[in-house]
Amino acid sequence: MHPEKPPAPEIRITDPEFRRFRDFFYRRTGIVFSDAQRTYVDRRLTDCIVAAGSKGFPDHFARLLVEPAEMERLISAFTVNETYFYREDYQLHCLTSSLLPQITAAKRPGQTIRLWSIPCSTGEEPYSIAIWLLENWPQVDSWDIEIIGSDIDSRVLQAAEAGIYSERSLMRLPRPLVARYFTVIGDGQYRIDAELRGSVRFSRVNLIDQGETSRWRNIDVVFCRNVLIYFDEVSRRNAANNLYDSMAPGAFICLGHTESMSRISPLFHVCRFDEAIVYQKPGEAGHA
Amino acid sequence: MPLIRRDPPPPAGDALPATGGLKSDDPDTRRRAIRSLGHEPQAVPVLMGALEGESVPAVLEAIFSALEMIPDAASPLASLLRSDDAGLRNDAVEALQAMPDAVRPLLPGLLADRDADVRILSVEVTRCLPAGEMVTLLCGLLEGDNDPNVCAAAVEILAEAGTAEAVPVLRRLAERFKSLPMLPFAARVAIERISGAGN
């Protein structure tokens, strides 16, 4: 509950201010707000203005252009930040339907398939990939599959290693999968089974650091979802460069649902699959 | 279980003699050599030299990513604004936008360049400046530039980040170019957005 606050000053967003903001936000993130979303945008924007102590839209907009922290807060206000199992699962569909067939076509039996979730936060994404493959990929037993989860924050990595999750985090998982891969350990608390905990490698990596990312090589699929959108221009470019260097030729990279390489880097080819737009490092797979 | 957990390999032995790597026939080797050059001022001539005849996007990206981290690169990057190659011109704009302090002294000259195409690209570069500086520079440009496309480029930036001082300048611009397409429209929209008034 919020402590008692004085009432917020009356902040109105005028039509030209909305259009100014909309064009700016689109240029920066690629996210489009239609006129139909006006109320939603005005509300989120007003919340940001009040939270930042800005006097009104013009004042706050000027701050956005020079204060990276405010910009990040603004983008957070308009994006879904929650992590949970099987989030954006259309990309997991794409992984098994479209990406892995291409990747395995260029590999010899006995070669490893390497999948990288970065940032992995508290582990929902890499564990989701593991569960999805076990459940949906007929060839899963024919390959050695390495799943790596990396994050800059050691605390979330510890949580990922511990593998304890709430009901909310599992809300998108079909109940049989919860029963199959998790154990109830307390009130609304589930622990992912030891076999899965032991099959994902967690490591601390700063995505923007060339040295830290350079240890990881020949990655076949990168999941870098819903983080680059918050970085400034130069950091986005650095991250893309580092990820590129970690990837095998012909490898794929998946971004978050609202993200696009058009705001990040020209390094990757655009690939349109039925399920998703995914990006690909140029080069012949299998010629690493 | 097919899911396996392994420790990462030791840091890759990417060490190549940088100069040899730069001239390799293999683009991956060239890119690695560029990425290992670092961001010291002495890398600038090496990086600019590496641009000559380079056409592989991943190598070009490595070169510009490095250049944008080195303030000494501002002047050579500015010379690329004249390039016949659209990719090089636009990569140079982006790199210059990453170094506002280094590009600042070059801007007055660039914004007065004889070549309108150079002025257009230079206007784009001013996006990276604090709003007050940007507005002063672009208002100065709008009072005197006769090329409608240069002025249109300036109006775009003012529509997003301009302040009240720009409004009278935009009004005069609309009047000056009233018989041309696009520009009066753009100036009106920019005034609306800066002042927040109108429907």
Added chain:
Amino acid sequence: MPDPSMPPRVLVVDDGSLIRLYYRQTLEAAGFQVLEAINGIEALEKVLSERFDLVIVDINMPKMDGMSFLRALRSQEGHAGALPALVISSESGEQDAAAARTAGANFYLVKPVTPESLALHVAVLTGVPA
């Protein structure tokens, strides 16, 4: 005028938001459906995801310029690879137009364009009957 039940779809690619707005208002008034992209990468994403009848593209854009976009477009198979492309650029040199045509542009106009000229060229390039 285009058939209002099936308006031709035009993708406008320019990093300038005001120029995109100018093209949008002109073309919507002339009965076309308009979508936008800010650079060549976003344009490719849209072209690969949806069907268009024409792409209008600027040359100077960040991340992927118009020339690179044209080359990437023409390397696509099927409908995307054959998509008519109208370049509208501030560059007025003979060699600029020639280079754009070599890269895959069907037509080249120099900015600024009048609304009438824009609507006429779009109608011609999308095959709208006179």
